[in-house]
Amino acid sequence: MEEDFQPEYGPKWSDQRVERMLGALVVFIVGLLLAMIVVVLLHGLPSFLHNGLSWFGAGGEVDAQFQAIYLSGQSGTSDYVWTFHAWPLIWSTILITFISVFLALFISLFISVFLVEFAPAWMTRILQPVVYFLASVPSVIYGLLGVLILVPFIGNHLITEPEKASVAGVISLTGYGLLTAVTILTIMISPLMISIFSDGLRSVKPGWVEGSLALGVNRWRTTWKIAVRAARPAIVAGTVLAVARALGESVMLAMISGSTGFAPNPLDGLIFVFEPSRPLAATIVENVDALSSHPANATLFAIASLLLYSAAVCSFGGYLARRSMRKYGAA
Amino acid sequence: MATEVAGPPAPQAPPSGKGPTGAVEGSATWSLLDRLGLVICWALGLLFCAIAVAIVVYLFLQGIKFLKPSMLWTPAASGFSENETGGFSDALIGTMIVGTMGIAMALPVGVAITVWLVEYGRPTALARVVEMTIEAIAGIPSVVIALFGTVIFSSTALGFLSRTSGGVVFGRSFFAAGAMLSLVALPLIVASTREGLNAIPRHVREASYAVGKTKAATVRRILLPSARPQIVTGLILGLGRIIGDTAIIVILLGATQNLAPVEGAPFPLDYLRGAGATLTTFVYESSPTGNLDQPQKAYAAAFVLLLMVLALNAAAEAIHRRSRKAGTWSH
Numbered sequence: 001m002e003e004d005f006q007p008e009y010g011p012k013w014s015d016q017r018v019e020r021m022l023g024a025l026v027v028f029i030v031g032l033l034l035a036m037i038v039v040v041l042l043h044g045l046p047s048f049l050h051n052g053l054s055w056f057g058a059g060g061e062v063d064a065q066f067q068a069i070y071l072s073g074q075s076g077t078s079d080y081v082w083t084f085h086a087w088p089l090i091w092s093t094i095l096i097t098f099i100s101v102f103l104a105l106f107i108s109l110f111i112s113v114f115l116v117e118f119a120p121a122w123m124t125r126i127l128q129p130v131v132y133f134l135a136s137v138p139s140v141i142y143g144l145l146g147v148l149i150l151v152p153f154i155g156n157h158l159i160t161e162p163e164k165a166s167v168a169g170v171i172s173l174t175g176y177g178l179l180t181a182v183t184i185l186t187i188m189i190s191p192l193m194i195s196i197f198s199d200g201l202r203s204v205k206p207g208w209v210e211g212s213l214a215l216g217v218n219r220w221r222t223t224w225k226i227a228v229r230a231a232r233p234a235i236v237a238g239t240v241l242a243v244a245r246a247l248g249e250s251v252m253l254a255m256i257s258g259s260t261g262f263a264p265n266p267l268d269g270l271i272f273v274f275e276p277s278r279p280l281a282a283t284i285v286e287n288v289d290a291l292s293s294h295p296a297n298a299t300l301f302a303i304a305s306l307l308l309y310s311a312a313v314c315s316f317g318g319y320l321a322r323r324s325m326r327k328y329g330a331a
Numbered sequence: 332m333a334t335e336v337a338g339p340p341a342p343q344a345p346p347s348g349k350g351p352t353g354a355v356e357g358s359a360t361w362s363l364l365d366r367l368g369l370v371i372c373w374a375l376g377l378l379f380c381a382i383a384v385a386i387v388v389y390l391f392l393q394g395i396k397f398l399k400p401s402m403l404w405t406p407a408a409s410g411f412s413e414n415e416t417g418g419f420s421d422a423l424i425g426t427m428i429v430g431t432m433g434i435a436m437a438l439p440v441g442v443a444i445t446v447w448l449v450e451y452g453r454p455t456a457l458a459r460v461v462e463m464t465i466e467a468i469a470g471i472p473s474v475v476i477a478l479f480g481t482v483i484f485s486s487t488a489l490g491f492l493s494r495t496s497g498g499v500v501f502g503r504s505f506f507a508a509g510a511m512l513s514l515v516a517l518p519l520i521v522a523s524t525r526e527g528l529n530a531i532p533r534h535v536r537e538a539s540y541a542v543g544k545t546k547a548a549t550v551r552r553i554l555l556p557s558a559r560p561q562i563v564t565g566l567i568l569g570l571g572r573i574i575g576d577t578a579i580i581v582i583l584l585g586a587t588q589n590l591a592p593v594e595g596a597p598f599p600l601d602y603l604r605g606a607g608a609t610l611t612t613f614v615y616e617s618s619p620t621g622n623l624d625q626p627q628k629a630y631a632a633a634f635v636l637l638l639m640v641l642a643l644n645a646a647a648e649a650i651h652r653r654s655r656k657a658g659t660w661s662h
Contacts, residue, residue: 248472
């Protein structure tokens with residue numbers, strides 16, 4: 001490129017040409033995303049069509065259904081089994097995602113307020129890199145630590161023997177379950193929320209905060225009533241993006257969520273938080289080998305398209321919220 | 332609730348009255364509820380620090396205990412005990428190949444997209460769509476990207492990028508994994524480069540046009556060199572994300588234990604077309620929930636992976652600090 005570039009106003013690198021080349025690349029990326037949206041849905045369509053709305057419903061053992069689907073594709077004949085009721089997986093995804101996002105929202109709000117307003121300088125200097133670090137730890141490492149530390153701890157100390165016995169016929173409580181998954185997922189998504197929240201808090205106009213302080217409102221109240229409210233778009237954006245991240249988390253959850261197609265039942269009382277399950281994204285990673293079977297492949301793509309569309313809606317929401325932040329936020 | 336089991340018990344927050352100085356003035360006059368809030372801030376901040384320290388210290392201790400230097404250059408082997416199964420040199424090489432390929436694709440594309448977005452950006456509607464596309468790519472679960480990759484790279488036209496047997500394209504290779512991982516790194520590179528380009532004041536561009544440079548020449552000679560620190564930061568963040576990804580590797584690289592070159596292809600291509608492993612999949616497979624169940628090896632590999640991530644973090648931080656010290660544009 002260095003040599004081609006010599007005549008800097010030559011026809012080869014004229015502005016029109018460069019703009020057209022860059023434009024083509026940009027259109028290609030947009031096209032790639034559109035292709036992804038269409039292709040994933042098309043590949044999953046047979047599974048949706050054969051099941052109709054009951055795809056999203058409950059009924060039967062989801063793991064057994066998937067096994068039957070997989071085997072029917074390997075049998076060599078073309079009478080495929082399609083019956084698939086994904087509710088346990090969807091319910092598990094909803095539970096894990098929303099509980100952890102809720103907890104992370106609470107934690108991240110406090111930590112970002114602390115970082116931006118109240119922490120002394122030495123604390124900020126420690127906490128900021130800590131947040132970056134927690135954001136960059138690979139999810140397998142979180143998963144590994146969960147499997148080897150948190151799961152045995154919960155399994156041996158928090159779950160009592162009578163509790164294990166009370167559900168022994170249905171599922172086994174070993175420590176792999178909701179509580180483990182939610183705990184680690186909360187730690188994983190908080191850094192993302194903290195960084196977006198604190199960006200929002202920093203871009204609040206100083207005059208608003210100073211005005212409130214001048215009226216004699218104390219610093220704590222001012223922060224929560226003025227700064228946090230002014231940073232609302234950032235809070236919405238961060239939360240929505242965290243939902244997308246949590247929906248897509250697969251490997252860590254495949255390791256510690258329990259990997260059972262079981263829908264944890266809040267009616268079971270407190271042991272509900274120990275019950276194992278398996279969210280949608282983890283299902284895909286665990287069944288990679290089934291991709292070679294046509295109906296199983298379609299089922300996995302159907303799961304993927306559900307994830308893709310939920311995540312796309314979240315990203316779109318986050319984008320809109322952030323745009324409004326740009327309009328009202330930083331001067 | 333969940334935060335109580337997230338790590339070692341949180342150290343007691345210092346009494347809010349005298350702890351912080353400077354940033355917080357006179358919290359002694361606050362109402363009890365406000366002071367309680369500040370205590371929660373301190374508790375959560377210290378809890379996060381404690382979690383980060385616990386992760387690092389624990390993995391360091393386990394790593395020092397289980398990592399033998401020979402593991403770094405011994406390929407994995409099959410065996411009955413952890414003494415017989417060799418090391419993880421192939422996974423280490425795999426991580427390097429995947430990182431290089433992913434960045435080699437993501438960096439030029441990401442920088443080009445950002446240049447178009449910031450410097451050209453016409454028509455405006457397309458620019459909005461591109462912004463949204465990048466946002467969406469950042470939010471799409473990596474399992475979905477991986478499944479989309481299986482569709483692309485299993486097509487007969489792209490058979491030369493992976494293993495082919497009897498007309499059936501295997502679709503799993505370093506090419507496939509690298510290409511899809513570049514999508515994961517793309518949003519980070521775009522965001523960081525964009526920050527760099529936006530920080531350059533308008534008059535710099537105008538000065539360049541005034542001496543007769545074309546737009547393309549201005550970008551090439553002035554804007555990109557000025558934004559280099561941010562571009563490198565984006566590269567490092569992207570590399571960290573690629574190295575830490577597991578789902579795409581499991582699905583698109585085959586996650587075999589060893590590198591599996593394709594017979595009959597010339598040297599670099601035979602490995603790049605073949606399946607392989609990375610450190611993340613090695614940890615995943617070696618964890619008690621994986622196929623191999625060799626926790627000591629998992630700890631050793633996770634330790635090496637964590638060292639890489641820490642090194643990348645430190646590099647990003649150093650570049651950030653140096654570019655800040657060098658000073659930005661004065662107006």
